[in-house]
Amino acid sequence: MLGPGVSWYLGIAAFLFGIGALGVLLRRNPLIVLLSLEIMLNGSNLALIAFSRQHGNGDGQIFALAVMAVAASEVVVGLGLIVSLNRKRLALDVDKLSTLRG
């Protein structure tokens, strides 16, 4: 097998996932939160593809494609929400959008 072993890929995947998770947890701008979510998804995609490659089985790659499709639709919805928030001149701050509090 060419190139580095699967553990390298997994390390990068975990790193990406961690960056994304921290971004989701720490940032307040919904745009950035959305971006961080995408990074998390990509981290997991990378892990899927790495395992797929290691096992010589295409299922994981198909799964990654499906995740991409979901991510794309999620971006469509999320960006739409952010645009309409902006149009209503609401603060672009997830901490202030808390009307769902019980």
Next chain:
Amino acid sequence: MTVGAWICLLAPLAGAVAITAAGTRISRVTAAWISTGSVAVAFAGAIVAFVDMLGKNPQNRSHISSAWTWLQAGSFKVDLSVLVDPLSVFMMLVVSGVGMLIVLYSIGYMHGDEEERRYFAYMSLFVFSMLMLVEGGNLLLLLAGWGLVGLSSYLLIGFWHERPSAIRAAKKAFVMNAFGDATMALAFFVLIAHSNSLAFSTAFTTSGHLSSTAVNLVALGLLGGAAAKSAQIPLHTWLPDAMEGPTPVSALIHAATMVTAGVYLIARTHVIFEHARTIQLLAGGLGALTIVVAGLIALVQTDIKRVIAYSTMSQIGYMFLAVGIGTYANGMFHLMTHAFFKALLFMAAGVVIHALAGEQDIRNMRGIGALMPRTKWAFLAGSLALVGIPPFAGFFSKDSIIAAAMADGWEGWVFWVCALIGTFLTGLYTFRLYFLVFRGEPSPFVREHHHSDHGTEGPWTMMLPVGILTVLAVIGGWIQFAPFWTPITRWLAPVAPTLPSAEPHRWMELVASIAAVLLGLAGIGVAWLVYERRSLRVPRARSVQRLFEHKFYFDELYDSLFYKPAAALSEWTRRGFEEPVVLAGGTELGDDAQFIGRGVRRLQTGLIRTYALALAGGLAVLAVVFIAVK
């Protein structure tokens, strides 16, 4: 020949469905004519069946026509079938013929009512139910028709649903009838248990092999249904109250058709009753008792329709007496003539009520005859037929019942005495009504409230049926004059032959006729002396009067026997069980849920980051657990 019977059965159903489906798209008058037309078609179908049957050999006149299997449970199977035999054709003719006249009469009577379409849909439904009852090809279909007439009678009695008294009366009638339905169903269960079939023929042959207890139970159950439907003591209290319905309803249901269903049932299942002779005599005894009691109560009623209602009970008593001693043809003959003259009396009373804008109290009606001569003559003809004065219809049918009672041993003599007392009472209360309402100078109330329809006494749709029934009340009895000519007895002989014990001698016929006519005339004479010449005063006896006015305390008795204990029991369970257990338990449950909810609500911060943190934290915990367990 069953085609006529099927047409007869289904035409009124089609009428009811058409009126219901069309709703407000058709005018009220159209609905009325659809209903009348559907019943007229039924009558035509009955005539076709009758003419067909005339051409057949008397032994070959009974046919069952099955449409399909109605229900099947294991080896138990019931067809949807009609039975066409002389008895059912006889009933079909009476029900659809008199029914047609009464529905026609309703067009005039109900004109201007708010909900005429509903009324006419109910009328058609009722006629269908009644025809199903008489044509049903097995006992289960008979019971279905039995229940359906109960339902449509409930709907029609409570037709004026804005009146609380009408709703009460409808409920009372329904509950009483449901009691009868239940006893009938129990009788059928016994039959099914023994023969696994509800076909008439099987039931009849089985009843011959049953133990006497079983056959007595079956007959008793059937008698319960018959007595409830026909308003015989002790299940009679609903009929007078049912007069809350529109008058044509009273004429149709409570004079001509439904209340006679009990007589039909006993004649139809006479084989079972003959195997349970005690129960059959009990039916005759109930009839005899009802003749006298209803006649006495009728003497003191002040509502014109209630007097006629009690008279109906009393006359059905005669029919019960007839089928009780086994002279079925005479019972059915009286059923027919009674349908004519009692429908006539109700409809003539309806013309008066209509002209007086709904007044029903006879004390206010005095002298209406001067303003409505034709109605007066019609009512007089009906009254004479009811009392049984020759040559009016009642004479021929009632007197042969009385004569047959003489032939039937010692209990026959008891029945005979009751029947004769009943004749006297009939003359008295009928002509009390006639003299009070129609004779004399019109009272101020009548002058003030009487309004005539364009100079006539009523619209032609009302007067034509009254006229036809007047003619029938006069000549309707001539078709049979025992012992000289007896076509009805011969017609019904293949289905319900008269018991030998109820065949009177000629001298009995003669004695019964003379006694009955004399007593009837005596009743009329007393009524004339008291209410017309006023030379006799009404005897005053407080206690007796109160007894009659309270209708022998039947209502009060049932109230304290059944209603009050049931009400007390439900009150007790409400206090003892529902309030502390069901209601309090529910409240407790709700309180607890609220308490928990109040605590859990704190978790809902509205900050997405807390949720995400919870997710991530949960994931981390899971990962740690996973690794540790691995």
